[in-house]
Structure formats: C-alpha cells, structure tokens
Amino acid sequence: MAGIRDTSIITALPAQDRVRQVTDAVAAYIEQAELKVGDRLPAERELMSALGVGRSTIREVIRRFEALGVIETRRGSGSYLLKPVAAGTVHMSLSLNTARQRDALLQTLEVRRGIEAEASVVAARRRTAADLANIEEKLDEMERVHLAKGTSGPEDLAFHLAIYDATHNPLFRQLLEQMREAFERFWDHPFDREDFARRSFPFHRELFDAIVDQDTAMAREKTLRILEVVEEDIREMSR
Incomplete structure (x- = not known):
C-alpha cells in the first residue's frame, strides 16, 4: 500500500545509546534555553513526554549530571542547574573500538x-x-x-x-x-x-x-x- 514503509529493518537503540542521546538532548536544551545557574529544569514527566523515553532513562541521565556536579536534585522540588552546561562539553569523546x-x-x-x-x-x-x-x-x-x-x-x-x-x-x-x-x-x-x-x-x-x-x-x-x-x-x- 502506498505510503506504508517497512520499519522492521530498523534496529532498536540499546539502552545505553538512549541514555547518551537523552544526555545530549538535555544538555542542548539547557544551552538553547539559556538556563542560568539556579534555574529549575523541566520535571521528569515533562522530559519523558518531550523525549519519548521512560522514567528510568531520565533518572539515569539526571544521576549522571549530578555526578558531574552540574545539577542538584532537591526532594519535592525538582532539579536545578548548578553550573553552566554546553552540549559539546558534557562528554569526553572516548572510543574503544578494538575488535579484541x-x-x-x-x-x-x-x-x-x-x-x-x-x-x-x-x-x-x-x-x-x-x-x-x-x-x-x-x-x-x-x-x-x-x-x-x-x-x-x-x-x-x-x-x-x-x-x-x-x-x-x-x-x-x-x-x-x-x-x-x-x-x-x-x-x-x-x-x-x-x-x-x-x-x-x-x-x-x-x-x-x-x-x-x-x-x-x-x-x-x-x-x-x-x-x-x-x-x-x-x-x-x-x-
């Protein structure tokens, strides 16, 4: 039927790739929205809806930002920016593509x-x-x-x-x-x-x-x- 494409050949992203993509997306949002230190990030459910991922992925990404010291989560209040974030500085580009x-x-x-x-x-x-x-x-x-x-x-x-x-x-x-x-x-x-x-x-x-x-x-x-x-x-x- 015209307009219908076979998507079975698309391979689902591994969970780790989703975490990496969501991390990049959140960093890009912080940069593009020009959030300042002390600003509150969108709530978990808002990020889940906007990015189309589950709660566990959002929480893993937030945990990583916390470990890097750029986000603080306050119980009952939300997550807040502690340091400036740019999409290009969230990750070090590490690669171990050896076959052995x-x-x-x-x-x-x-x-x-x-x-x-x-x-x-x-x-x-x-x-x-x-x-x-x-x-x-x-x-x-x-x-x-x-x-x-x-x-x-x-x-x-x-x-x-x-x-x-x-x-x-x-x-x-x-x-x-x-x-x-x-x-x-x-x-x-x-x-x-x-x-x-x-x-x-x-x-x-x-x-x-x-x-x-x-x-x-x-x-x-x-x-x-x-x-x-x-x-x-x-x-x-x-x-």
Whole structure:
C-alpha cells in the first residue's frame, strides 16, 4: 500500500545509546534555553513526554549530571542547574573500538591504574569518619554479594566510587563518570567468566584498612595489587 514503509529493518537503540542521546538532548536544551545557574529544569514527566523515553532513562541521565556536579536534585522540588552546561562539553569523546576484548580491557586498565592509585592516596590522606563509614558500608555489601555469588559487579564499582568521594576532589568521580560508559562496555562479564577478577577480592579489605590507617603508600600498593591481579586474569583468560 502506498505510503506504508517497512520499519522492521530498523534496529532498536540499546539502552545505553538512549541514555547518551537523552544526555545530549538535555544538555542542548539547557544551552538553547539559556538556563542560568539556579534555574529549575523541566520535571521528569515533562522530559519523558518531550523525549519519548521512560522514567528510568531520565533518572539515569539526571544521576549522571549530578555526578558531574552540574545539577542538584532537591526532594519535592525538582532539579536545578548548578553550573553552566554546553552540549559539546558534557562528554569526553572516548572510543574503544578494538575488535579484541583482551586489548580493550588492557587499555581501560592502564587508565584505571593511574586514576585509582592516585585516588586511593588522596582518600587515605583526607578521609573523614563519615567517609570511612561509607566506604566500609560499600565494602561489606561487596563482600556479602561475593560470598553469596562468588563474584560482584555494581558493588565493586560502588566501593571504588566511595573511595573517590573520600578524596573530596569532585574531579575524580567526574572523570570516572565520563569514562564509565567506555569501561562498562568491556568490563561486563569479560570472556563470559563469572569468576573474572575474583582473586582480587581479598585485597579490597586491605585497601580499606590502609585508608583507615592513613597509610598512603600502602593504599597505593594495594590498589596497584588489585589491578595487577586483574591484569593477570585478563592475560590468563584470553589465551
């Protein structure tokens, strides 16, 4: 019939692509609407309707803006702009288009080694009692899941984010959030092995102890040991 086109050949966007597109769209709106610091953003339902996406996607985008320190969400009031936003500055353009998973994992590991070792040192130097409580809470949950399932995923990330927060330097978390999409693409069940990086698990408690003791040298050493074990697993499992 004239005018009817076959749309079955169109591939649905992965959820991660939708998050990226919505992030770009919200940043473009902020820029084009010339919102100023302190201005309120449209409500969740308004963004859902305008962008044609679900609540979970909108909330993930808002969470990312919060992590970057450009939006603040106030309970019962809405989300407000904390810093100027331009569409071209929301993302760092990171690309890991290598065809070999092993190479991609080793590349991301090189970046993590530099950032996480320094973050652990700064956290050990600056951590407060509240920071320690937060890190230990995330570590306890990571250990609980690990003992129950033999592995951990989001819990491990939450532990490291808590360490980043303990640096009291927002750039550490912002850098991780900017690189998170590229990292997660390759770190989700590498080689289809549930036991990937399991051997690094005990060193997380030792890293926490070093931060408690404000032993910066030991904090760096334990962080590097965790990543060293992960690298060994990558090389072993990719043979």
